[in-house]
Amino acid sequence: MPIRFQFRLIPFIVMLLLVALGLSLAQWQQRRADEKIARAARLQAGNLAAPLALRAAPMLPQDAQAIEYRRVTVTGHFVPAWTIYLDNRPYRGQAGFHVLTPFQIEGSNMHVLVAQGWLPRNNADRSRIADYSTPSGTVTVQGVARLTAGHVMQLGTAARLAPQAIVQNADIGQLAQASGLAFQPLLIEQTSPQSATLPVRDWPAPDLGADKHRGYAFQWYALALTAFLFFVFTGCRRAKKSV
CATH class of the missing domain: 1.20.5 (Single alpha-helices involved in coiled-coils or other helix-helix interfaces)
Structure with missing residues (x-):
């Protein structure tokens, strides 16, 4: 039929x-x-891979992309005057900040932004930053290269980038413009030297989740x-x- x-x-x-x-x-x-x-x-x-020594020669964006997630080392000194704090970065269920500090590469005027770690928020006074130590003098830090510090939902009008500012998000290009410092187009999530106190250096693994997208x-x-x-x-x- x-x-x-x-x-x-x-x-x-x-x-x-x-x-x-x-x-x-x-x-x-x-x-x-x-x-x-x-x-x-x-x-x-x-x-x-073995850690890659980060140099002062200016990097192109594609060069930074090529070494994202690579372990890197860099020698120089921190510029704590231009530290900024990223708000709404919880750690193990506790509200807090990520500490971002420019790091001047030895023998140059080039900087790289270093995420030093996590600090807890003072619930009684949100603007009060917990005590922590930034090394002075020439040091070598090791960490993982990332293109950005991540992004969270912006609550209200974005605060102007300024020394010691508490902001929701920070772009390397914006920080370079605000501070007048030259930056490589990446940041380093610092892993060593380890700190027995604050800031906490326990970075979350990148959200991969390929299986979720396969399911969708x-x-x-x-x-x-x-x-x-x-x-x-x-x-x-x-x-x-x-x-």
Whole structure:
């Protein structure tokens, strides 16, 4: 017995739109998953490689991208006068700040931004910063190269970048403009020398989550397939009823 099908233009257009939407979003989620798989591979390679000595020669953005997640070392001295504090950075359920301090590379006027670690917030006085120590004189720090300090939702109007400012987010380019200092286009999440007190240097691993994006991709593929099968089913059902 031949299979009958009754074609209707509007359901056909709706089906095409849903299929196109599902396939487009599924492929986007798949690309996100591939990006995070590549990031995980770079992170693993960076952990296994010997630390890279960061030099004063200006880096291009693509050079910084090439060494993201790489362990690096740099020698010079901190410029604590231009320390800024990133707000809304919780650690183990406790509110606090990330401490960002410019670091002048030895024998040059070039700086790199160093994330020294985490400080707890004073709940009674939000503007009060816990006591901590920034080394003086020439030191060598080691850490992991990152392109940004991360971004959180901005609450209210962004505060102007100034020495000792408490801000939600900070861009290296903005800090360079505000301070007049020359910066490499990356920052270092400091891991050593270790500190027995504050700030805490226990950086969270990057959010990779490739499996989550694969799951979303499967759901969008399923939507596209469901839309197509529903169109075929209803077309066959209408044809059967019309006989």
